[in-house]
Amino acid sequence: MARRPELTGHVAVYADGRLEAGPAARAVLRTLLTALLDAGPQPLRLALSGVLAAPGTPASRPLRRELLDVLLARESDPAVLEAVLRAAARTTGPEPRVLVHRTGLLLVRTTEGAARFDRCLADLAAHVPGFATAVAGWLADAPREWAALIGPATRDVVENAAVTA
Numbered sequence: 001m002a003r004r005p006e007l008t009g010h011v012a013v014y015a016d017g018r019l020e021a022g023p024a025a026r027a028v029l030r031t032l033l034t035a036l037l038d039a040g041p042q043p044l045r046l047a048l049s050g051v052l053a054a055p056g057t058p059a060s061r062p063l064r065r066e067l068l069d070v071l072l073a074r075e076s077d078p079a080v081l082e083a084v085l086r087a088a089a090r091t092t093g094p095e096p097r098v099l100v101h102r103t104g105l106l107l108v109r110t111t112e113g114a115a116r117f118d119r120c121l122a123d124l125a126a127h128v129p130g131f132a133t134a135v136a137g138w139l140a141d142a143p144r145e146w147a148a149l150i151g152p153a154t155r156d157v158v159e160n161a162a163v164t165a
Contacts, residue, residue, distance in 0.1 A: 008043045034070055037075075049068075049083040053087035085107070086124065130165070
């Protein structure tokens with residue numbers, strides 16, 4: 001991939017399609033994608049992070065979650081973590097809360113990660129329908145859990161966006 005970065009998007013599309021094959025592709029795909037997540041260049045990990053954080057179908061969901069766990073256990077690049085956050089914001093159901101929180105915990109460990117997390121949350125709250133309302137609910141339900149992650153200005157942006165949504 002380092003020699004052919006233009007193939008990054010094609011690899012991500014291929015991985016997305018193969019994930020939908022369900023258990024039939026599981027063993028080979030797990031091995032391949034784990035190796036790419038471990039040693040692949042940043043642009044490839046960036047593209048794969050969006051694929052893995054997407055909800056997919058019931059057939060692909062378990063392997064997506066497993067590989068996303070592999071990615072998050074090893075990833076420290078703020079751009080890749082932000083891609084996970086952006087993909088999570090476009091997902092519905094109970095999973096986005098856990099994924100946004102986990103990604104936030106990882107981001108705030110990086111240089112300038114807290115500021116990046118705040119900027120990204122504010123942007124998503126302003127532009128992704130329903131996201132501000134969801135985050136405002138999470139903040140209301142568990143304020144202590146989110147206090148160390150979200151700054152006061154971002155909290156205000158999220159709450160204001162939720163009110164106007």
